[in-house]
Amino acid sequence: MTDRRAVTLECTVNGRKVAVKTPPMRRLLDVLREELGLTGTKYGCGEGECGACSVLMDGAVVLACLVPACQAEGTEIVTVEGLDRDGVLSPVQQAFLDHGGAQCGICTPGMVMAAEAYLRGGGSDDEAAIREALAGNLCRCTGYAKILESVAAAVRARAGEDRS
Amino acid sequence: MTGGGAVGSLEVVTPRSLEEALRFLAGHANEGWIPLAGGTDLLVLLDKGAAPGTRWLNLAALRSELDRIDHEDGLWRVGGLTTMTGLRRRRAGDTAFPGIVAEAAAVVGGLQIQNRATVAGNIANASPAGDTLPVWAVLEAEIVLASRQGERRVPYHRFHRGYREIDREGDELIVELNFRMPQGGRTFFHKVGTRAAQAVSKVVLAGWVKTSGGRFAAVRLAAGSVAPVPVRLRETETALTGAAVAPEAVEEALEALARDIRPIDDVRSTAAYRTAVTRNLLRHYLLA
Numbered sequence: 001m002t003d004r005r006a007v008t009l010e011c012t013v014n015g016r017k018v019a020v021k022t023p024p025m026r027r028l029l030d031v032l033r034e035e036l037g038l039t040g041t042k043y044g045c046g047e048g049e050c051g052a053c054s055v056l057m058d059g060a061v062v063l064a065c066l067v068p069a070c071q072a073e074g075t076e077i078v079t080v081e082g083l084d085r086d087g088v089l090s091p092v093q094q095a096f097l098d099h100g101g102a103q104c105g106i107c108t109p110g111m112v113m114a115a116e117a118y119l120r121g122g123g124s125d126d127e128a129a130i131r132e133a134l135a136g137n138l139c140r141c142t143g144y145a146k147i148l149e150s151v152a153a154a155v156r157a158r159a160g161e162d163r164s
Numbered sequence: 165m166t167g168g169g170a171v172g173s174l175e176v177v178t179p180r181s182l183e184e185a186l187r188f189l190a191g192h193a194n195e196g197w198i199p200l201a202g203g204t205d206l207l208v209l210l211d212k213g214a215a216p217g218t219r220w221l222n223l224a225a226l227r228s229e230l231d232r233i234d235h236e237d238g239l240w241r242v243g244g245l246t247t248m249t250g251l252r253r254r255r256a257g258d259t260a261f262p263g264i265v266a267e268a269a270a271v272v273g274g275l276q277i278q279n280r281a282t283v284a285g286n287i288a289n290a291s292p293a294g295d296t297l298p299v300w301a302v303l304e305a306e307i308v309l310a311s312r313q314g315e316r317r318v319p320y321h322r323f324h325r326g327y328r329e330i331d332r333e334g335d336e337l338i339v340e341l342n343f344r345m346p347q348g349g350r351t352f353f354h355k356v357g358t359r360a361a362q363a364v365s366k367v368v369l370a371g372w373v374k375t376s377g378g379r380f381a382a383v384r385l386a387a388g389s390v391a392p393v394p395v396r397l398r399e400t401e402t403a404l405t406g407a408a409v410a411p412e413a414v415e416e417a418l419e420a421l422a423r424d425i426r427p428i429d430d431v432r433s434t435a436a437y438r439t440a441v442t443r444n445l446l447r448h449y450l451l452a
Contacts, residue, residue, distance in 0.1 A: 066208070
């Protein structure tokens with residue numbers, strides 16, 4: 001009989017295939033941070049309220065604190081560490097840097113991942129649409145104006161790249 | 165909850181198909197296996213040490229069978245593992261799909277929650293504040309439960325039997341929710357929370373009304389967070405039916421609301437506020 005209290009989670013994280021032996025109900029967040037050393041994904045509230053642990057799972061933004069390891073099996077995970085290309089920041093990362101989108105930084109990886117999902121989904125620079133895309137992410141520094149500015153800038157930067 | 169400890173003692177079984185899941189449940193009906201869909205409510209409880217058990221039936225592999233929306237002869241059949249995002253996408257790509265369903269799906273948490281939270285999960289979690297639940301009540305949806313014995317169909321209004329109590333046997337899974345849009349009329353949906361996203365509701369209201377010759381010809385109303393279960397406002401519906409679509413007549417009919425709802429004071433709001441807001445919202449939408 002298969003072990004009900006341990007699984008070998010096989011999935012792709014930031015383009016790399018991984019296999020991690022773990023209790024099946026362990027949070028993806030803990031697997032990423034503690035087993036894979038990917039501490040960019042933050043533990044904020046642990047109950048789906050703050051968005052600090054946002055990652056992409058099969059292209060959709062999800063909360064790593066609410067995904068058990070057994071449900072990440074066979075998926076493709078992207079964390080904030082997986083956005084740059086050989087050290088060149090992604091448009092979203094660069095825009096947060098350029099526009100002061102980070103203050104204390106705890107919410108930033110989650111904000112960046114939610115914004116990344118928004119850009120990948122073809123989002124526009126419309127402020128209301130960006131606000132909805134980031135509605136699941138809290139910034140306790142209340143630096144929202146700069147964050148919205150950053151995402152809008154990333155959208156425009158991407159549009160520029162598409163034209164070039 | 166970190167690496168070892170409590171989480172290491174939890175058991176998980178991952179069936180590869182619906183058939184395999186039902187076979188497993190048939191043999192283990194009284195062992196407290198908890199169906200795990202998107203996990204957006206259950207993992208919160210787990211984190212707080214308040215999960216309803218230690219044995220989990222992981223339904224992730226059933227998505228290929230139960231994440232679907234079919235439309236046949238006016239009957240909408242929504243698979244139990246359809247996500248809130250799935251409901252919103254359907255509406256975005258198919259205006260025949262009822263807007264009121266997508267409206268409710270859009271206020272369930274943020275996008276991160278909507279990408280995971282499922283139709284069956286929201287129903288089975290049975291929170292009196294569940295955002296989609298008043299909509300299913302208004303649409304008079306039918307819940308389809310499957311077991312090795314076959315299918316059992318339960319009208320939505322009979323499914324929530326008491327506070328967080330549902331009409332589901334230990335060997336059953338919610339596989340589908342189906343409904344027909346009532347002909348004509350208009351629908352409305354409104355959630356009142358502390359903020360636009362991520363908040364648990366203080367009051368959530370859904371309705372469908374049809375008027376004819378200046379009077380309410382047919383009315384269906386339901387509300388959440390105002391009673392131990394999401395409730396149809398049947399007394400109010402009766403009082404409104406046949407009444408004139410006019411401020412005074414509506415005001416008089418709304419006196420019946422007190423007999424439909426049993427709001428309480430809790431961490432999110434007060435009974436008085438909930439009553440006042442429900443009445444104000446009804447007045448607004450009935451006369452809109």
